Amino acid sequence: MSTLVVYFSLDGNTKFIAEKVAETISADMIELKTSKKYPTEGFKKYFWGGKSVIFGEKPKLINERIDWNRYETIIIGTPVWAGSFSPPIKSFISEYKIYGKRIALFASHGGGGAEKCFSKLKKALPGNEFVSEIDFVEPKKNPEENSLKAARWAEHLAI
């Protein structure tokens, strides 16, 4: 089964999980990169990131063209931003109009908003089959536990 893990990560938490998931099931992996860089420090990070979600921004992706249709399963990973998914994921969804795929979702967050984030993601991706979703609370703070959790989830997805 061919699987793609596609994710955005500002601080490395979602990246940490994406790498574990991709490694566990030998999936291809793409990190979404934007031409506009979000601040990574302090108040600015929350302000500009939050504003970007609220204004429905779709920052320009600088990745090479993504051949999503080659894959049977697409695993999408995002940090929760303001109770939603991060704007680069919005760009990805808008640019590629994915349909007819098995989709699994994962999110990193600081303690809340994953449910809302997942339900918004599902709404934004009509015409796909959602097979699983899982969230992680600041996974880099607990790397061993979360790495195991990510690997187990990935194995169950591959069945």
Ligand SMILES: Cc1cc2nc3c(=O)[nH]c(=O)nc-3n(C[C@H](O)[C@H](O)[C@H](O)COP(=O)(O)O)c2cc1C
């Ligand atoms: C702009 C912004 C908004 C956020 N909003 C939420 C939120 O609504 N709920 C939450 O639990 N965490 C929120 N967080 C925290 C991140 O989801 C959390 O730190 C996550 O692990 C970051 O993932 P990353 O390291 O892959 O970027 C927010 C962080 C940023 C930068």
